[in-house]
Amino acid sequence: MKLLVIEDEPSLLASITRYFRKEQFLCEEATNFADALHKMEDYQYDCIILDINLPGGSGLQLLKLLREDSKNDGVIIISARDSLDDKVNGLDYGADDYLTKPFHLPELSARVKSLLRRKYTNGATAVDVENLHIELNARAVTAAGQTVPLSKIEYDLLLFLVTNKNRVVSRQAIAEHLYDGPSDQAPGPEFVYSHIKNLKRKLKEKGCNEIIHTVYGLGYKLVV
Amino acid sequence: MSRPLQQKNTRILLNWLPLVMLAGSVFFYFLMRGHILHMQEQQLHLKQTNIWRAFLNSPGGMPLSIRGEYDILPDVPLSFRPTDRPRDTVLQFAGCPSEAFSVLTSRVDSKGRSYLVTTYISSTEVTHLMIKIALAEALIFLLLLAAVVIVNRRISNRLWSPFYATMDTIRRYDVRQNKPLHLAADTTVEEFDRLNQTLTSLIDNVDHAYRNQKQFTENAAHELQTPLAIIRSKVELMMEGPGLNEEMAQLLGEISDANERLSQMSRNLLLLTRIENGQYPEGEIVQLSRMVEKQIGFFRDYYENEVAETRVDIESDVQLAANASLIEILVNNLLRNAYLHNVPGGYVQIQLSRTQLLIENSGPPIEGDPERLFDRFKKGREDNRTTGLGLALVHQIGQLYRYRLYYSYHSGIHQLRVRFQPDAF
Numbered sequence: 183m184k185l186l187v188i189e190d191e192p193s194l195l196a197s198i199t200r201y202f203r204k205e206q207f208l209c210e211e212a213t214n215f216a217d218a219l220h221k222m223e224d225y226q227y228d229c230i231i232l233d234i235n236l237p238g239g240s241g242l243q244l245l246k247l248l249r250e251d252s253k254n255d256g257v258i259i260i261s262a263r264d265s266l267d268d269k270v271n272g273l274d275y276g277a278d279d280y281l282t283k284p285f286h287l288p289e290l291s292a293r294v295k296s297l298l299r300r301k302y303t304n305g306a307t308a309v310d311v312e313n314l315h316i317e318l319n320a321r322a323v324t325a326a327g328q329t330v331p332l333s334k335i336e337y338d339l340l341l342f343l344v345t346n347k348n349r350v351v352s353r354q355a356i357a358e359h360l361y362d363g364p365s366d367q368a369p370g371p372e373f374v375y376s377h378i379k380n381l382k383r384k385l386k387e388k389g390c391n392e393i394i395h396t397v398y399g400l401g402y403k404l405v406v
Numbered sequence: 407m408s409r410p411l412q413q414k415n416t417r418i419l420l421n422w423l424p425l426v427m428l429a430g431s432v433f434f435y436f437l438m439r440g441h442i443l444h445m446q447e448q449q450l451h452l453k454q455t456n457i458w459r460a461f462l463n464s465p466g467g468m469p470l471s472i473r474g475e476y477d478i479l480p481d482v483p484l485s486f487r488p489t490d491r492p493r494d495t496v497l498q499f500a501g502c503p504s505e506a507f508s509v510l511t512s513r514v515d516s517k518g519r520s521y522l523v524t525t526y527i528s529s530t531e532v533t534h535l536m537i538k539i540a541l542a543e544a545l546i547f548l549l550l551l552a553a554v555v556i557v558n559r560r561i562s563n564r565l566w567s568p569f570y571a572t573m574d575t576i577r578r579y580d581v582r583q584n585k586p587l588h589l590a591a592d593t594t595v596e597e598f599d600r601l602n603q604t605l606t607s608l609i610d611n612v613d614h615a616y617r618n619q620k621q622f623t624e625n626a627a628h629e630l631q632t633p634l635a636i637i638r639s640k641v642e643l644m645m646e647g648p649g650l651n652e653e654m655a656q657l658l659g660e661i662s663d664a665n666e667r668l669s670q671m672s673r674n675l676l677l678l679t680r681i682e683n684g685q686y687p688e689g690e691i692v693q694l695s696r697m698v699e700k701q702i703g704f705f706r707d708y709y710e711n712e713v714a715e716t717r718v719d720i721e722s723d724v725q726l727a728a729n730a731s732l733i734e735i736l737v738n739n740l741l742r743n744a745y746l747h748n749v750p751g752g753y754v755q756i757q758l759s760r761t762q763l764l765i766e767n768s769g770p771p772i773e774g775d776p777e778r779l780f781d782r783f784k785k786g787r788e789d790n791r792t793t794g795l796g797l798a799l800v801h802q803i804g805q806l807y808r809y810r811l812y813y814s815y816h817s818g819i820h821q822l823r824v825r826f827q828p829d830a831f
Contacts (some may be wrong), residue, residue: 197639204646204771218724262631284635284669297727335707350645354666361704364731366673367738369708370746371666376711398655400645 183298184208186227188218188244189260190236198231201287202294204349215239221246227255228301229294234261236274242275249276257296260285282365286355292345311406312391313346325388335360336381339374343394343404352401378402415562419555421800427547435540442532447492453525458514461523473497474507479522488513488522500666506530512589551775570595572602577610581616582682587752594690627676634669641665674795677735681802686729694724698758701737705754709745713767724760726826728807736803739796740765740822747820748821763824771815779813 189195192213199209208244210225212218215238222230222244230248234241259272262283269280278300279293284349299307299318309316313326321337323330332340342359343351353371360377361368382394395403409417450766457476463466473479474497488511498504511524533730572589587609641662643651650658680686699720706716726733744754744767752768772779780801804811804824812823 190647193635194632194639197636197643200643201639211711253502262628282633284638287639333707335711336771350642352642352662355663357640360708363701363704363734363738366670367735367742368740369705373709373712377708380711396653397645398650398659400655400659 183228185229185294186210186212186218186221186225186230186255188212188231188236188241189233190214191233197287198290201291205291213237215244218244219247222253222255223251226253229256229258229297231290231294231344232259232277234258242271245272245275245277256294256301257325258293260290260291285365286352287360288346288349288351288355289340289359291349292359293340295345300337309341309344312393313402314315314340314344314385314390314393316341316344325385325390328388330388330390332384333383335350335377336384339377339381347404347406350397350401350403355401361398381386411566412559412562415558416555419558422552423551427551431547432538434543435536439536442536442824444494445556446508446527446532447510450492450508450525450527453527454510454512454523456822457525458523462516470794473499474505474526475529476526477502477522477524479524480519482513482520482522484520486513497526506533508532510819530759560619568595568598569601572598572605576605581609581613583684587613589654605733620683623675623679624683627672627679630672630757631669633673634665637661637665638669674799677799678795678802681732681799682805686732686806688727688729690730691727692728692730694726694737694763695720695758696732697734698737698756698763701734701741702756705741705745709748713748713751713754715749716734717755718752720756720758721760724758726807732803732806736800736824737763739800740824743796744769744820744822749818757815761826763826764821765823766819766821769820770817771818772820780811 183206185199185202187202187209189197189198190210190213195207199211202209203337210221212221213236215236218232218236220383232241232245235277236244241259242260245259248255248257257277258279258281259277260281261272261282272280278297281290281293307318309318310390314330315324316322317324318341318361321334322341323332323337338360338397340355342356353374356374357371358365358368362372377394378394386392393404393406395405415495453476457478461478470480490510490512492508492510495507496504497507506529507526508529509524509793511522511528514523568590571593575589579585587606589606591599591602593599593602631818641658644658645655699718702716702718706713740763741754741756744756744765747767747769748754749768749770754768755764757764757765757766779796801811803809807826810825812821812825814821
């Protein structure tokens with residue numbers, strides 16, 4: 183999969199590309215408007231991660247040009263501007279998703295993968311991990327053929343871990359992901375642990391392997 | 407003691423004007439009296455001259471005395487020298503009350519004989535005249551006093567009206583409202599023009615400083631997000647590092663926690679500043695019932711293992727005219743507090759009606775003054791899970807929409823009530 187990351191803050195850009203390269207994504211970088219425009223015009227990307235505030239122009243302008251060019255690269259806006267207007271504008275201009283800075287890398291990764299999934303499988307899809315089968319549309323989970331009854335939170339949690347499989351996901355990232363409102367209103371991460379515990383118990387009861395590991399109290403990792 | 411300017415002005419006038427007028431009256435009385443006495447003396451002299459002339463022209467044919475008019479006394483000794491000044495006397499007429507007269511006696515020498523000529527003029531009329539004039543004067547002075555007070559009040563009213571207008575404008579001025587101050591530049595009174603200019607520039611400065619400070623807070627909070635995002639991303643990369651051991655993980659966890667709190671704090675500060683700046687437009691209709699239900703749904707699930715029971719009593723279709731984002735923040739913060747500051751096996755109870763939102767929860771008592779619960783960075787408990795800005799946000803939003811907040815704690819139960827405006831529909 184080919185990613186273009188457009189972000190003017192080099193350090194943040196480096197973090198993002200490093201994170202995605204670990205999952206065998208091909209990452210291209212751009213730190214300014216002109217550079218980004220060239221790359222967008224010359225190549226085709228599966229997903230573009232786009233910052234709005236760029237030296238030389240606005241990311242929204244880039245998005246507009248891209249869509250006018252009839253290119254359907256997936257676009258996720260990442261912006262420090264968290265006002266609703268920006269979000270609405272971004273989505274109006276044809277962005278597929280919008281993420282407010284600061285975000286968690288696993289969250290960005292989950293958004294990118296969700297976008298790619300929608301893009302390449304036309305929606306209806308299922309995910310298989312070990313002996314787990316997750317029906318995304320029905321939000322149903324089976325372990326070795328047996329239905330695992332999960333609460334909404336446990337399901338979201340499992341899917342988030344599965345999407346970020348083999349990677350460490352911090353408790354904060356989980357807490358913010360679980361809350362379906364603005365990330366700055368998400369509850370604290372203290373109680374993620376109890377949901378993980380319940381999830382693990384339910385999976386184990388249905389004969390699923392111990393795939394969720396705790397990483398020194400920092401976060402969790404679904405190992406396949 | 408301070409009194410209104412006008413009252414003070416009148417008071418001073420009433421204190422001093424009668425004194426001045428009294429002194430004036432006394433002076434006027436003596437002046438008038440002097441003039442009248444002088445006139446009387448002149449008349450006496452004139453009468454004397456006339457009588458003497460008449461006496462000389464009619465030898466033997468004229469009575470030597472007419473009571474109340476004159477006396478002519480012949481052959482007075484040479485040694486007798488009258489004062490030649492008018493003096494007062496009282497004459498008694500038959501059948502009449504005694505009457506005051508002014509008398510002038512002079513010595514006249516004619517053809518070797520000496521005469522004393524005395525003339526009389528009634529002073530009763532003069533006294534009556536003086537009394538009448540004094541009364542008229544007193545009346546005029548009283549009218550004058552009233553006129554002065556009334557005119558003075560009117561004039562000062564008119565003169566000070568720009569001042570009162572300025573005061574009124576300033577009193578309604580609130581630096582937080584971002585509204586420019588308009589003071590009349592030309593009041594036709596130079597002093598007031600200067601006052602208005604001075605006030606305008608003073609308030610402009612204050613306004614400027616306030617804006618700068620808010621801008622600074624907003625910029626600072628905004629700019630902080632980038633380094634915070636970088637730290638967060640680096641910590642997340644390190645979490646996956648191959649060399650991660652328990653000690654490092656603990657350090658990373660602490661860095662991460664501190665970073666998250668900092669990030670949350672700066673976002674809340676940003677929010678507070680934006681609310682203060684009025685950057686959240688109104689005019690939306692917020693479907694409060696649906697919003698509260700949705701939020702409760704999440705919090706109930708999220709805290710299901712800690713908080714045993716959530717009781718909900720929500721009136722349907724409660725609406726508010728406000729900004730949806732802000733109301734969401736308000737509800738979110740209140741609910742989060744209720745769940746977070748709870749006790750194992752505790753409960754949260756939410757009641758929503760058209761007039762109020764009531765959130766009740768079990769929980770340990772807060773430390774410190776409940777009155778200051780809504781202050782910034784004021785925490786109920788030493789707790790590093792919160793930023794201390796949540797209730798300040800609630801307070802700020804409440805203030806923006808004039809909602810009233812009530813908090814009470816009673817034997818393990820916290821109760822927070824938000825009363826919406828009476829005209830909430």
